[in-house]
Amino acid sequence: MTEMMKAAVFTTPGGPEVLEYVEIERPLPGRGEVLVRVRACGINGFDLLARNGRYQTGQAKPHVLGGDVVGSVAGYGPGCEERISVGDNVALHWVISCGSCEQCLRGFETTCLRYGYLGAKYPGGYAEYVVVPERNIVALHDYVDLYKAAAFPMAFGTSWHMLVTRAQLQPGETVLVQAVGSGIGVAAIQIAQLIGARVIGSAGSDWKLERAVDMGVAPGDLINYNKNGLYDEVMRITDKRGVDVVFEHIGGEGFGDAVRSVTRNGRLVTCGGTASYDVSMNIAHVFHKQVSIIGSNSATRWEFEQITDLLRQGRFHPIVDRVFPLHQAAKAHAYLDTRSGFGKVVLSVDD
Numbered sequence: 001m002t003e004m005m006k007a008a009v010f011t012t013p014g015g016p017e018v019l020e021y022v023e024i025e026r027p028l029p030g031r032g033e034v035l036v037r038v039r040a041c042g043i044n045g046f047d048l049l050a051r052n053g054r055y056q057t058g059q060a061k062p063h064v065l066g067g068d069v070v071g072s073v074a075g076y077g078p079g080c081e082e083r084i085s086v087g088d089n090v091a092l093h094w095v096i097s098c099g100s101c102e103q104c105l106r107g108f109e110t111t112c113l114r115y116g117y118l119g120a121k122y123p124g125g126y127a128e129y130v131v132v133p134e135r136n137i138v139a140l141h142d143y144v145d146l147y148k149a150a151a152f153p154m155a156f157g158t159s160w161h162m163l164v165t166r167a168q169l170q171p172g173e174t175v176l177v178q179a180v181g182s183g184i185g186v187a188a189i190q191i192a193q194l195i196g197a198r199v200i201g202s203a204g205s206d207w208k209l210e211r212a213v214d215m216g217v218a219p220g221d222l223i224n225y226n227k228n229g230l231y232d233e234v235m236r237i238t239d240k241r242g243v244d245v246v247f248e249h250i251g252g253e254g255f256g257d258a259v260r261s262v263t264r265n266g267r268l269v270t271c272g273g274t275a276s277y278d279v280s281m282n283i284a285h286v287f288h289k290q291v292s293i294i295g296s297n298s299a300t301r302w303e304f305e306q307i308t309d310l311l312r313q314g315r316f317h318p319i320v321d322r323v324f325p326l327h328q329a330a331k332a333h334a335y336l337d338t339r340s341g342f343g344k345v346v347l348s349v350d351d
Contacts, residue, residue, distance in 0.1 A: 002026075003333070006023040008329035008347075009062035013053030015196065021326065024062065027123065027131040029077030034134045038349040040150035040323075041125030041333055044069030045274045050120060050332060058121045066124030066347070067094035067117050070140065070149040080134045089146065090137040091153055091273070094118040095306045099260035109159070110298045117298075126329055128349060138305055143312045151318035151344035152311055155183035156191070157299030158271055160307050161190050162247060167269040168241035171196030171316035173244035176234060176261055177256075180217070181192075183344040186319050187248045189215050194315060196244075200237055202230060204339075211342045231257040242266060255279035259291065267292035319343030 005026040014042040029035045041310045043307040047065045049055040057063060076082050084090060097104050097112035105113050116134065118124040137290035138150060163169045171190060174300065177188045192199050193216060201212045202223040210223040223233040234243060242263030248255070251273025260282045263270050268291065273279070274278035299307075310316050323331035336345055 004109070005128040006326065007064050008326055009126070010051055011061045011063070013051060015052065016330045016337065017350045018051065018313070019330040019333060020062075020178075021329065022062070024064075024127070028089065029075060029131050031077055031079045032134055033077040033131050034073060034080060034137055035075040035077075036092065036130050036132065036137065037072045038051055038069055038071040038125050038128055038130055039089070040070050040146045040185070040349060041066040041326075041347045042067060042150040042152075042154065043336060043345045043347060044154055045272075046117075046154075047119065047342055048333060048336060049274070054186070055120070058116065059323050061122060064123040064125075064127050065119045066126040066130075067119040068150050068155075069125035069130060070096070070146050070153075070187045071130070071349075073126075073137065074129065075299055076134070083134075083163060084137060084139050086347060089140040089143075089149075091140055091304075092125075092132055092137045093138060093157075093299075094123055094154055095298045095303050096133060096136060096317075101228050111130040125349070126137070126326065126347065135301065138301075140333050143182035143310060147323055147346045147348070149311070149322050151183060151320050152308075152316070153183050153202050153300075153304065155187040156307050156311070156316060157304050158296070159184055159191050159247075160303055161267045161299040162246070162274075162296040163188060163195070163270055165303065166294050167245045167247075167267050169197050169245050172198075172318065174198040174200060174238065175245040176200045176243045177247045177248050178202050178204065178258070179274075180222075180325075183203070183318075184249055185247075185284060186215070186343050187316075189217060190316055192247075200234065200243060208342055212266045229257065230254060234261040238263075245263045245269065249273070250275045251279050252276035254279075256281040258287075259293070260285050262289065262291045264289045265291075267294055269294040269296050271296045291342075307347045320346055320348075323348050
């Protein structure tokens with residue numbers, strides 16, 4: 001007899017109301033796979049893009065979103081090492097790569113020719129159970145706050161790959177962090193501080209900037225881009241020098257100002273475009289100053305292992321704005337659409 005589970009799914013792209021709380025077939029782990037009982041799942045900007053149709057997923061309908069998954073090992077398929085005991089808590093690396101293409105063999109699994117994300121190509125964590133390759137589970141050991149753990153993987157993993165691996169941010173450098181109130185912005189601030197860099201932060205609301213002050217950003221290093229131009233404020237704060245690194249994930253109309261804000265021989269690193277994938281800029285600002293524009297995609301499993309250790313050591317502190325039960329996934333998406341939160345919104349799948 002087929003076992004069923006509860007899940008929040010959508011069939012047709014649209015607003016938050018397209019998410020429905022229903023019963024679907026519970027997955028079974030195949031060879032080399034593990035079944036995970038989901039405890040909590042963070043919501044990402046990507047989830048909203050996929051739900052409203054801006055990002056075309058390859059997953060069959062009904063679609064199960066959710067890449068930020070934490071839970072407990074519920075069982076193994078054949079051929080697994082079973083290095084983590086059944087019942088132990090784990091976080092999931094959300095990038096499922098093939099392991100055999102040219103990019104994977106070179107160690108670039110985030111640009112695997114056949115990769116897919118949990119919640120995109122593969123069913124994600126808006127459900128009671130999820131199946132992933134065994135190599136994608138990372139033990140949480142003694143870390144017990146599963147809501148904070150669910151606010152951690154994609155935000156901190158993506159930010160680490162951007163700042164440490166791709167942009168190679170150095171101690172003493174200055175980094176402009178866009179949208180400091182977002183989950184990825186919160187992560188970028190903490191990673192930059194860990195490195196020993198100076199953070200200049202931007203947001204569209206004064207109260208979000210005040211929260212950034214609570215995180216250790218100097219009040220004079222914060223910009224409300226709805227009140228003052230981003231480029232002009234960066235030039236004022238840096239005495240017309242610009243910043244060494246721009247941490248960019250917004251795209252859209254502000255991309256040109258972000259490029260202009262980079263100092264000579266500096267770099268802009270980008271992982272997406274929540275405002276728009278379409279951007280415009282004056283290319284002269286790139287070649288005259290020898291600015292590097294760097295693309296960045298997700299994080300490797302090795303990086304995720306590293307930063308999870310730092311989480312367990314108390315070096316990182318994910319900020320959970322609100323927790324919604326899974327059956328209120330539509331309400332959680334509607335709340336995120338208002339952009340009135342700071343940090344991450346998490347779905348509790350235990351309720």
